[in-house]
Amino acid sequence: MIQPITVNDQQIYTDFDQLGARAEVAFQEVRTTAYLAQRLDELGVSYQRFPQMTGLIATLNPGQPVTIGLRTDIDALKQVYQGKTQVLHSCGHNAHMAIVLAVVTYFAAHPDDLPGTLKVIFQPAEETVTGAEKVIQSGLLGPLDVLYGLHVCPDSEVGDHQAEAILPDIATRTYWVTITGKTAHAGRPWLGANVIDAFSTLNERFKQIKLATDSPYSVTTTMFQAGESSNIVPDKGTFAVDLRARTNDLMDQLQDQAFQAMRAVSTGDIQVTLDGNDLSPAAIPDDQAIATMGQAITAVLGTDGLVAPVPTQGGDDFHFYAYDGLAKRSTMLGLGCGLTPGLHVPGMTFDHTAMLSGAKILINAVRLTPTTLA
Numbered sequence: 001m002i003q004p005i006t007v008n009d010q011q012i013y014t015d016f017d018q019l020g021a022r023a024e025v026a027f028q029e030v031r032t033t034a035y036l037a038q039r040l041d042e043l044g045v046s047y048q049r050f051p052q053m054t055g056l057i058a059t060l061n062p063g064q065p066v067t068i069g070l071r072t073d074i075d076a077l078k079q080v081y082q083g084k085t086q087v088l089h090s091c092g093h094n095a096h097m098a099i100v101l102a103v104v105t106y107f108a109a110h111p112d113d114l115p116g117t118l119k120v121i122f123q124p125a126e127e128t129v130t131g132a133e134k135v136i137q138s139g140l141l142g143p144l145d146v147l148y149g150l151h152v153c154p155d156s157e158v159g160d161h162q163a164e165a166i167l168p169d170i171a172t173r174t175y176w177v178t179i180t181g182k183t184a185h186a187g188r189p190w191l192g193a194n195v196i197d198a199f200s201t202l203n204e205r206f207k208q209i210k211l212a213t214d215s216p217y218s219v220t221t222t223m224f225q226a227g228e229s230s231n232i233v234p235d236k237g238t239f240a241v242d243l244r245a246r247t248n249d250l251m252d253q254l255q256d257q258a259f260q261a262m263r264a265v266s267t268g269d270i271q272v273t274l275d276g277n278d279l280s281p282a283a284i285p286d287d288q289a290i291a292t293m294g295q296a297i298t299a300v301l302g303t304d305g306l307v308a309p310v311p312t313q314g315g316d317d318f319h320f321y322a323y324d325g326l327a328k329r330s331t332m333l334g335l336g337c338g339l340t341p342g343l344h345v346p347g348m349t350f351d352h353t354a355m356l357s358g359a360k361i362l363i364n365a366v367r368l369t370p371t372t373l374a
């Protein structure tokens with residue numbers, strides 16, 4: 001029998017409101033970081049700020065054999081709402097912070113409940129999919145035996161008073177590419193190398209990419225620009241291609257095939273060069289972490305509260321910690337909270353009492369983490 005947990009409801013709501021009032025975009029979370037630091041000072045919890053950026057890492061019960069990580073994102077989105085441009089927590093990251101602060105509060109008061117060292121990551125810049133890698137590069141975060149995260153879920157995916165023990169985020173990758181060719185008069189195209197012709201051949205090859213899997217994947221050209229005059233063969237074009245796959249393995253295969261296609265059209269005067277790319281790795285399911293999170297959900301929401309993971313087209317840079325090998329195991333709590341009409345929609349609302357359950361679930365997940373993980 002798992003002991004019931006009490007959390008300070010009013011403090012969670014206050015933190016949620018205060019952080020909502022300080023909403024700031026990626027890497028500009030200065031007032032947010034100051035608020036978090038002030039709250040940790042009040043709790044007597046030690047923390048380190050990142051030297052070059054916003055966000056911080058708090059540490060409880062240092063030096064234990066098992067190290068458990070807990071990560072919240074801290075950034076918001078700049079959006080037009082009610083006729084004016086504002087920065088809003090329309091992705092619910094202020095709820096994530098309020099919940100994680102409640103977890104810190106609990107363990108600051110009940111250190112004996114901690115099965116190991118707890119490292120709490122207040123991570124900047126999730127929305128730009130760049131913050132996690134910056135945290136990893138900072139060197140301030142050592143290896144983690146397990147890492148927990150969370151995200152509030154739209155009501156269409158997970159209902160109120162329900163939760164999933166893993167958010168099955170997919171892998172997404174965007175490539176930005178330049179094609180160069182050779183210009184000529186439109187009346188003598190055989191003297192040039194037309195980048196539009198090369199691009200259309202390449203686009204056909206993208207469409208023919210096939211993977212031996214039943215799970216959905218896609219290769220989609222999302223941008224293309226070339227040509228400035230109607231009577232000149234264009235010698236320069238740029239495009240973006242978006243790759244999506246359920247697993248990181250399938251993403252690697254998609255990439256290989258996309259590169260093969262690009263190499264195949266790079267002949268003669270046509271050159272295809274990669275200008276840049278952005279990756280968001282897929283969730284890496286871990287049976288042990290999922291089992292612990294599932295047990296924690298059941299303890300708080302009952303057996304009906306634990307739902308099977310709902311496939312999503314979403315991504316989160318949380319998965320970099322496991323993908324880059326810093327976290328041995330990881331999982332994200334998908335917290336149902338009656339959220340409508342959807343994430344990133346200005347004015348979205350949800351059942352605020354779900355934050356209390358979210359805090360209790362994560363406290364339990366940490367408490368139930370086996371000390372044999374080290």
Ligand SMILES: [Zn+2]
Pocket residue numbers: 073091092093126151
């Ligand atoms: Zn988010």
